[in-house]
Amino acid sequence: MWKRAELKRRGREKLKRNYWPAVAVSLVLAVMMTDISGPFLLHGKKYNLVSILWTDFLIPWKFSGTIIKTIIRDILYVFIFAIIEVGGAAFFIRNRKEKAGAGLVFSGFFDGNYKKYMKGMFLVHLELFFWYLMLLVPGIIQSYAFRMAPYILAENPDAGFEEILHTSEDMMRGQKWRAFLLDLSFLGWRVLTILTFGVLGIFFTGPYIEAVNAELYAVLKEERMRRLDADRTILADTAQELD
Numbered sequence: 001m002w003k004r005a006e007l008k009r010r011g012r013e014k015l016k017r018n019y020w021p022a023v024a025v026s027l028v029l030a031v032m033m034t035d036i037s038g039p040f041l042l043h044g045k046k047y048n049l050v051s052i053l054w055t056d057f058l059i060p061w062k063f064s065g066t067i068i069k070t071i072i073r074d075i076l077y078v079f080i081f082a083i084i085e086v087g088g089a090a091f092f093i094r095n096r097k098e099k100a101g102a103g104l105v106f107s108g109f110f111d112g113n114y115k116k117y118m119k120g121m122f123l124v125h126l127e128l129f130f131w132y133l134m135l136l137v138p139g140i141i142q143s144y145a146f147r148m149a150p151y152i153l154a155e156n157p158d159a160g161f162e163e164i165l166h167t168s169e170d171m172m173r174g175q176k177w178r179a180f181l182l183d184l185s186f187l188g189w190r191v192l193t194i195l196t197f198g199v200l201g202i203f204f205t206g207p208y209i210e211a212v213n214a215e216l217y218a219v220l221k222e223e224r225m226r227r228l229d230a231d232r233t234i235l236a237d238t239a240q241e242l243d
Contacts, residue, residue: 002178002216002219002220002223004181004182004185007182007212007215007216007219008185008212010096010211010212010215011208011209011211011212011214011215012208012211014092014095014096014211014214014215015207015208015211017095017099018095018099018100019207020102021091021095021099021100021101021102022091022092022095022102022207022210022211023202023203023206023207024102024105025088025091025092025102025104025105025207025210026088026202026206026207026210027202027206028084028088028105029084029085029088029105029206029210030201030202030206032081032084032085077125078118078121078122079118082117082118082121082122082125083108083109083114083117083118083121084105084106084108085121085150086108086117086120086121086150086153086154087104087105087106087107087108087154088105088150088210089150089151089153089154089214089217090104090105090107090108090154090155091104091105092210092211092213092214093151093154093155093214093217093218095211095214096214096215096218113157116153116157116158117153117157119161120149120153120157120159120161120164121149121150121153123161124146124149124161124164124165127142127146127165128142128143128146131143141176144172144176144179144180145168145169145172145176146165146168146169146172147168147172147179148167148168148171148172148217148220148221149164149165149168151214151217152164152167152168167224170224171217171220171221171223171224172220175220179216182212182216186205186209189204189205189208189209190205192205193205
């Protein structure tokens, strides 16, 4: 069973070993998206600075209503920001074992898996959107169930939609409350980030949290593999007894 203190210790180690690339990747992710969940159409997160800028200032025509702008932001997420989200997950996964390059955050645009990332993340967030339609609380709970989707897709671009959801839900089964407490444990750092006008978030809080989340993914993945191996052993022993 994983412990928050151990995950944080590992995250700090990985961050210290490859600090500046991690800061660069975290900065890209911070600009592209925030970590606050909410029922905003396809994307279960508040909209990021870049998408707001594009729709409010760079779109050459004006829309009087916010619905059209929201739809455009969702389109931007599907075609651009979702790919970067998977790329960020790929960076912090690789950074656990070796010094990863910051360019990995944009790798989804060039590694031949763009359509797979786009389709996978679109369907995941569409599913999450329907959960938010029911009620806010079920949507938040399900957002924790789907938390590992970008990491799963980063490691296995060929994974189908059902496989992504099933694997993430299986990894997070019995872990949602503990993951929530892990998020809550960063509250002090988030407050300090606000007090420093975001400077601390750029140089420490952001990359630190991303590194710890990658450690959580690695631990839950290993625990799931152990469970599957144990289940296979039990099935094999049962089949042998029946013979």
